[in-house]
Amino acid sequence: MKKIYVLDTNVLLHDPGSIFAFEEHEVIIPAVVLEEIDSKKRNAEEIGRNARRVSRLLDGLREKGHLHDGVQLDNGGMLKVELNHRSFLRVQEMFVEITNDNRILAVALNYHLEQQEEHDSRPVVLVSKDVLVRIKADVLGLNAQDYLSDRTVGPTDLYSGYSTVKVHPSVIDEFYSYRYLPVKPLGLPYTLYPHEFVILKDEMGTGKSALLRVNGDGSRLEPLYLSNDPIWGISARNAQQRMALELLLNDDIPLVTITGKAGTGKTLLALAAGLLKVEDDHKYKKLLIARPVVPMGKDIGYLPGEKEEKLRPWMQPIYDNLEYLFDTKKSGDIEKILMGLGSIQVEALTYIRGRSIPGQFIIVDEAQNLSRHEVKTIVSRVGEGSKIILMGDPEQIDHPYLDSASNGLTYLVERFKEQGISGHITLEKGERSKLAQLAADLL
Numbered sequence: 001m002k003k004i005y006v007l008d009t010n011v012l013l014h015d016p017g018s019i020f021a022f023e024e025h026e027v028i029i030p031a032v033v034l035e036e037i038d039s040k041k042r043n044a045e046e047i048g049r050n051a052r053r054v055s056r057l058l059d060g061l062r063e064k065g066h067l068h069d070g071v072q073l074d075n076g077g078m079l080k081v082e083l084n085h086r087s088f089l090r091v092q093e094m095f096v097e098i099t100n101d102n103r104i105l106a107v108a109l110n111y112h113l114e115q116q117e118e119h120d121s122r123p124v125v126l127v128s129k130d131v132l133v134r135i136k137a138d139v140l141g142l143n144a145q146d147y148l149s150d151r152t153v154g155p156t157d158l159y160s161g162y163s164t165v166k167v168h169p170s171v172i173d174e175f176y177s178y179r180y181l182p183v184k185p186l187g188l189p190y191t192l193y194p195h196e197f198v199i200l201k202d203e204m205g206t207g208k209s210a211l212l213r214v215n216g217d218g219s220r221l222e223p224l225y226l227s228n229d230p231i232w233g234i235s236a237r238n239a240q241q242r243m244a245l246e247l248l249l250n251d252d253i254p255l256v257t258i259t260g261k262a263g264t265g266k267t268l269l270a271l272a273a274g275l276l277k278v279e280d281d282h283k284y285k286k287l288l289i290a291r292p293v294v295p296m297g298k299d300i301g302y303l304p305g306e307k308e309e310k311l312r313p314w315m316q317p318i319y320d321n322l323e324y325l326f327d328t329k330k331s332g333d334i335e336k337i338l339m340g341l342g343s344i345q346v347e348a349l350t351y352i353r354g355r356s357i358p359g360q361f362i363i364v365d366e367a368q369n370l371s372r373h374e375v376k377t378i379v380s381r382v383g384e385g386s387k388i389i390l391m392g393d394p395e396q397i398d399h400p401y402l403d404s405a406s407n408g409l410t411y412l413v414e415r416f417k418e419q420g421i422s423g424h425i426t427l428e429k430g431e432r433s434k435l436a437q438l439a440a441d442l443l
Helices: 009-014 016-020 031-040 046-064 100-116 131-139 169-178 239-248 266-280 307-326 333-341 372-379 408-416 434-442
Strands: 004-007 026-030 078-082 124-127 143-145 162-167 197-202 209-214 220-223 255-260 286-291 344-348 360-364 387-392 422-427
Touching: 004 009, 004 100, 009 016, 009 031, 009 046, 016 046, 026 031, 026 100, 031 046, 031 078, 031 100, 046 372, 100 124, 100 131, 124 131, 131 143, 162 169, 162 239, 169 197, 169 209, 197 239, 209 239, 239 255, 239 266, 239 422, 255 266, 255 408, 266 286, 266 307, 266 360, 266 387, 286 307, 307 333, 307 344, 333 344, 372 387, 372 408, 387 408, 408 422
Parallel strands: 004 026, 004 124, 026 078, 124 143, 162 197, 255 387, 255 422, 286 344, 286 360, 360 387
Antiparallel strands: 197 209, 209 220
């Protein structure tokens, strides 16, 4: 049965292509949504870019006919800019104030009431990423849904980068004898991806075990290349951290993603690996560390001072880890060290987009606050001989239009898990302190 989908502004600003995501059904864009999109088109960030893209898409569809009459889409659906179902009387009985959200609700409600009187009535669905709008719709008796077309998987279903397999002890003995195991004879009911880690455990219940890594083409299990020797004073404290260091220090894997809660060691491990590769091994010319500036209060432009002074509050977690690795004693020492080295650059992500970055070890922290488009922009700029690490906690998102299943980091992990040039690991155990671990788990 065909349906009528009424789109909220935030859906279009989140994904301009959502216009074409509803197959053969009818898509309604209330006129107030166009007003809101128009108010965002001068925004310099991604919301503004998406607003401009929506405008161009709608302008292109005008060639097929009048938008207020409805135009046919290539997927068999229809798009209409709604001008007639704007009566606010029914909504006003519940919500008195005439806000843009309530005007969108009014369009959906009037369509719903009209369809109830039709002989072959169609369901009306309001699509919004705003939880309160969906709650209001429920109060009015409307069917409301989140926009799910761009979601990959939730954090509980996200590819973890490792698996535990119980085998007969003879299989573990075979690995230690031959130093490899073919994947196929294991007869696993699921796929092992390139560079995925496997913990073999004795199914008989003894303590016999082995830690292995899938090779680049996914055909066999191999031993880890690295010992657990300290790297810039940092040693892996658990199996997942050792897996992370294996990926970080492997020059044949140019893309590494790391997820995990606060305190699991993502940033510290990546920085230690970067310093080893840049300062000690001279494998890369520069260590570039970047974070997206997603303000929780006043934006960066309101802060006093030059660019470096403005950025310092957002970059402070990076400096904290660098101070630990360099074992600085006084405030300000880390700036002198970085100036002296010249090969370490701490930058806001805003200033590295659009660049071509060859021969560098690139760390992007808090990548869960990046959209799919931003992740594509950044990773596609990585030059020859560079390695990029993106890390973050998909459960800790400050971006208004992203969630744990639609952010760029989750998208990147799922899209690249089958590729031999990438590796992923999820860190689970907090190592900052017992208090930090409890806070991450309980709060």
